[in-house]
Amino acid sequence: MKIRIHLATQTLELLDDTERLVARYAVSTAANGPGEREGSFRTPRGQHIIRAKIGAGQPENTVFVRRRPTGEIYTPALAAQYPGRDWILTRILWLSGCEPGFNRLGAVDTMRRYIYIHGSPDEVPMGVPGSRGCIRMRNRDIIELFDRVEPGTPVEIIA
Numbered sequence: 001m002k003i004r005i006h007l008a009t010q011t012l013e014l015l016d017d018t019e020r021l022v023a024r025y026a027v028s029t030a031a032n033g034p035g036e037r038e039g040s041f042r043t044p045r046g047q048h049i050i051r052a053k054i055g056a057g058q059p060e061n062t063v064f065v066r067r068r069p070t071g072e073i074y075t076p077a078l079a080a081q082y083p084g085r086d087w088i089l090t091r092i093l094w095l096s097g098c099e100p101g102f103n104r105l106g107a108v109d110t111m112r113r114y115i116y117i118h119g120s121p122d123e124v125p126m127g128v129p130g131s132r133g134c135i136r137m138r139n140r141d142i143i144e145l146f147d148r149v150e151p152g153t154p155v156e157i158i159a
Contacts, residue, residue: 001148003050003117003155005135007034007043010127012117012135014148025145026126027117028136033129034159036097036108041132044095044110046103048155051096051111053146060139064088064118074121086132090119090139091146095155117155118142 001022002015007029014023035042054067063072065088072078074089095117097103097110104110113133120136130136135157137145 001150001153003145003149003153005029005155005157007045007129007157007159010129012137012145014145022148023144025137025141028120028124028126028128028130030131030133031129032133034157036103036110038107038109038113043131043133043135043157044097044103044108044113044115045157045159047098048095048103048110048157049098050093050149050151050153050155052092052094053149053151054092054094055090055146058090060090060143061119062090064092067092067094076123079121087121087124088116088118088134089121091142093117093142093146093149117145 004013012025012027016022030043032042034045036044061074063070095110095115117135119139119142
């Protein structure tokens with residue numbers, strides 16, 4: 001399997017080993033656009049891998065902070081209590097860059113920037129940029145994707 005994320009169309013494609021399309025999902029990448037620099041709040045481009053899968057078996061809408069479940073389940077009422085919180089929900093696929101100097105090591109390291117593919121609240125629009133650098137997905141979509149990929153799965157992010 002391989003994942004290809006298209007920033008221009010805000011889509012994520014899951015491809016099999018022959019590059020045949022298996023699934024396509026609407027996503028939301030960085031509101032600030034593409035970029036690799038730490039602190040830019042941009043989505044890094046290039047070749048990556050899934051370094052870690054986090055959240056297996058957790059209920060849909062589980063809230064994560066620093067990659068750990070908080071014990072909370074996201075609801076609109078919880079969101080009202082914490083306005084402005086960047087909600088990371090349900091599952092996390094933690095990305096690691098593969099291109100030293102571009103998206104790996106130093107001030108451009110995707111993994112040290114904590115760039116994930118993750119679930120988000122249902123009311124968050126997909127198909128338009130809006131994240132702080134991560135790739136947001138619908139909760140049901142991230143569960144489906146999470147169950148189909150393994151650590152080491154290649155992820156290509158292209159403009």
